[in-house]
Amino acid sequence: MKDLKEVLNNVKSWAKEVGKIQLEYLEKEDLKINTKSSKVDLVTEVDELSEKYILDKIKKHYPDHKILSEESGEIDLDSDYLWIIDPLDGTTNYAQGLPIFAISIALQHKGETLLGVVYLPKLDEMFEALKDEGAYLNGKRINVSNKSNLQDCVLATGFPYDKRTHKDNNANYFAHFVPKVRGLRRMGAAAYDLANVAAGRLDGFWEINLSPWDVAAGVLIIKEAKGKVIYLDDKRGISLVAGNKIVCKKVLNEIEMVNKRKM
Incomplete structure (x- = not known):
């Protein structure tokens, strides 16, 4: 090589x-x-x-x-x-x-x-x-942002293409985060969302049912920007949370709260 x-x-x-x-x-x-x-x-x-x-x-x-x-x-x-x-x-x-x-x-x-x-x-x-x-x-x-409180964070996410027909479409998580954070953004390009997390413009990101080409470059860029990526192995496709270590953990905790309500 x-x-x-x-x-x-x-x-x-x-x-x-x-x-x-x-x-x-x-x-x-x-x-x-x-x-x-x-x-x-x-x-x-x-x-x-x-x-x-x-x-x-x-x-x-x-x-x-x-x-x-x-x-x-x-x-x-x-x-x-x-x-x-x-x-x-x-x-x-x-x-x-x-x-x-x-x-x-x-x-x-x-x-x-x-x-x-x-x-x-x-x-x-x-x-x-x-x-x-x-x-x-x-x-x-x-580098990723250094925020630690969700109420100060601007997060990004997206929705799977089958959102009209599949119940696991992220709408429940989106609604849950609306009152929890400073703002939510839906850019429509996961690679750019990840890149913006790496640059500290966004404080965190989560999405479900992505594909390798959506995330491969962005995940490396986040990791090299001192960020963290956590994969949601119980979800379909590639599903993940990204941000700094503290924000990742807090976003993951909120997602788990929603999951428990569904049980």
């Missing part, structure tokens, strides 16, 4: 180029939009164009690596290295013309994440981390 800093520079340049594609198509009147698992689970031609660009670059520079990407699924090669990609996180935002959408790229080796990048093209914000080397936003070191 080449020097990881060189790999990181490659990934950042790819993200910038994909960002140009996304900005070119943003608010295009004839943007092609389809649905996947449900009527609210969107995929656009830009998701596909973005993914193709990244996959082509990986296949060129690291042809023996495995790839897991949201739109194409898994390209399974005999390798200890795995790229995990969300070419356009926040597709619904993008389709609406909202500026909160991201490119998320992570590289793992034997299941351990070595590198994570989350790039917001419209905002021109580049979050990045290498394992054991800290987390950065546009070149400046970032």
